Amino acid sequence: xxxxxxxxxxxxxxxxxxxxxxxxxxxxxxxxxxxxxxxxxxxxxxxxxxxxxxxxxxxxxxxxxxxxxxxxxxxxxxxxxxxxxxxxxxxxxxxxxxxxxxxxxxxxxxxxxx
Amino acid sequence: xxxxxxxxxxxxxxxxxxxxxxxxxxxxxxxxxxxxxxxxxxxxxxxxxxxxxxxxxxxxxxxxxxxxxxxxxxxxxxxxxxxxxxxxxxxxxxxxxxxxxxxxxxxxxxxx
Numbered sequence: 001x002x003x004x005x006x007x008x009x010x011x012x013x014x015x016x017x018x019x020x021x022x023x024x025x026x027x028x029x030x031x032x033x034x035x036x037x038x039x040x041x042x043x044x045x046x047x048x049x050x051x052x053x054x055x056x057x058x059x060x061x062x063x064x065x066x067x068x069x070x071x072x073x074x075x076x077x078x079x080x081x082x083x084x085x086x087x088x089x090x091x092x093x094x095x096x097x098x099x100x101x102x103x104x105x106x107x108x109x110x111x112x113x114x
Numbered sequence: 115x116x117x118x119x120x121x122x123x124x125x126x127x128x129x130x131x132x133x134x135x136x137x138x139x140x141x142x143x144x145x146x147x148x149x150x151x152x153x154x155x156x157x158x159x160x161x162x163x164x165x166x167x168x169x170x171x172x173x174x175x176x177x178x179x180x181x182x183x184x185x186x187x188x189x190x191x192x193x194x195x196x197x198x199x200x201x202x203x204x205x206x207x208x209x210x211x212x213x214x215x216x217x218x219x220x221x222x223x224x225x226x
Contacts, residue, residue, distance in 0.1 A: 004157075033213075040123065042204065042218035043158075090157060094214075102148050102206075103214060105157040 002026050006091050006106035013081045013113045021076040021109050023091030031094045032074035033103065034058075034066060036087040043090065049074055050096065081113045116141040116207045120217035128225055133177075133192040135220045137205035140186065146208040147188040149179055152219075153201045161203070164188060175199065200224045 007022045025032065030051045035043040045058030047066040055066050063085060065077045074093075078085060088110050092103040121136040139145055146165050150158040162173025169181040175198075179190045188205060202221045206214040 031213075040218065043216045045213075048213065092158075102150075102160050102163055102208075103158075105150075105159070107157040108155075 003104050004091055004093055004106035006089075006109050008109060009107065010110050011112070013078075013111065015082060015113060017081050018077065018079050019081065020078075021089055021091075021111075022073070023075065023106060024073045025091075025093040025104070026072065027093060027095075027104060028071070029093035029095045029104075030071070031096050032068065033092045033094075034064075034074070034076045035090045035092065036060065037090060037108075038087050046076065046089075078111075081111075083113045085111065086113045087111060116145065116215050118205050118207050118215055118217035120203075120205050120220050122220055123218065124221045124223065126223040126225060127195045129197055130194050133190070133195045133199065133222065135190040135203050135205075135222065137179075137188045137190065137217060138186055139188060139205070139207045141207055147179075147181060148206040148208070148214065149173065149177070149188075149190050150204045150206060150216075151201050152204065158204060161190070195222075195224045197224050197226075 004025045033048040034046040044060045049055045049068040052071045067075045088108050090108050091106040094103045117140045119138045148163045149161040151161045152158045164171050164181045172178045177192045202219045204219045205217040
């Protein structure tokens with residue numbers, strides 16, 4: 001029962017470095033999402049992929065890029081990390097055909113940019 | 115478009131007391147409503163959801179919520195708080211698509 005798997009769990013980057021956060025789901029869901037969570041701001045949508053081959057910007061896309069590699073995998077890339085990108089990042093998946101299904105979340109990646 | 119407002123970023127209750135976490139929503143279409151719970155250093159876990167039908171929905175760990183269309187509310191309650199209920203709780207609404215909009219969260223503290 002893996003659900004949604006995120007790697008890595010923790011990461012420290014220096015300003016200007018790049019990295020890719022990985023996410024994979026084994027529930028055959030069509031839609032996948034990347035959120036960031038910051039104190040007092042709840043979850044904010046960075047990018048989402050409604051189905052394989054499509055990606056769309058969310059509320060806070062600046063400084064990020066995504067790739068929907070296949071139906072299972074959805075990665076988030078920081079090309080040049082900035083301290084403002086210090087956050088906890090969550091990947092989630094859902095099945096659009098089941099509106100009442102809700103999301104299944106990964107356990108998160110805690111990123112610190114120094 | 116849809117939005118969620120959670121009243122109170124922090125709520126503190128005594129063990130055994132009633133838990134009431136407030137959520138009001140705005141949606142241009144009939145909403146699907148969710149409560150998620152996040153324990154420290156973990157991801158979000160679905161607590162309960164309202165889709166259609168019965169307006170009082172029961173979730174895990176003794177929590178329940180009532181959908182009140184006239185008040186555009188979906189408040190979360192539990193009759194008797196336990197220390198293990200200490201966590202952050204998020205209300206969310208889904209509108210025309212499966213994309214969820216989350217509230218800013220309410221941190222529940224349970225004291226002895």
